[in-house]
Amino acid sequence: NAGVMQNPRHLVRRRGQEARLRCSPMKGHSHVYWYRQLPEEGLKFMVYLQKENIIDESGMPKERFSAEFPKEGPSILRIQQVVRGDSAAYFCASSPNEARNSPLHFGNGTRLTVT
C-alpha cells in the first residue's frame, strides 16, 4: 500500500517534552499538508509544504510549532515544550500537484496525548 504513512500512530508526551510527528507522502506526491483535529473543532489547516519549502504556515501557532519537508525523507511536524492543549489528532495529507483543489490523500493520523 503506497498511501500516506504517518508515524507514530499514538504518542504520549509529558508537559514540556518535544513531540516529533512524521509523514511520508504518497509515492510521486511532493505537496504535504498538516491538519489538526479536535472533537469540538473539526479539522484545522496548519501548514502547507513542498520539498524544502514552506508555502503557507498561516494556520500554525507562531511559537513551539515548526514543520519541514526535506529533500530526502519524511515531512516532520515538531512541537516543542508540549502543553495539554496540544493533545489532538494530527493528520498529514499529500497531493500530486499545486492545484488548490487537487484531491488530498490523508494518512491515518498521529494521536498525541500530553499528560
Place this chain on the structure above:
Amino acid sequence: TQLLEQSPQFLSIQEGENLTVYCNSSSVFSSLQWYRQEPGEGPVLLVTVVTGGEVKKLKRLTFQFGDARKDSSLHITAAQPGDTGLYLCAGLLQGGGADGLTFGKGTHLIIQP
C-alpha cells in the same frame, strides 16, 4: 467563526431510509469537497464539485453544489450500515485565503441495521 456549517451534527436512522446532510456558508468557494472519515482513520475523499449547480452521483450518494457556490448537500438513498461515518465538507475560498482546505465540523451519521 466557522466558515462552513454542517447540519445536522448527528443523525441516526434505520437501514433503507433516505437522508440529506447540508454544508452551508456565507462565503463563496471556488470548489468544495466531501470526505468520509471512520474512527481511527483519516478522511477519504468522496467527490469534488467545482461548478455552481453541479450535481455528481456516486452510487447511492448524490452531491450538489449550490448555484452561488456557497453551499452543498449530500443525499444518500437507501442508507446501509456501511455508510456509517463522519461526513466532512471542505472548501477552498474564492479569491485567495490559506492554501489549505477549510473544513466543516462534520455530520456524524449512524445507520442502524
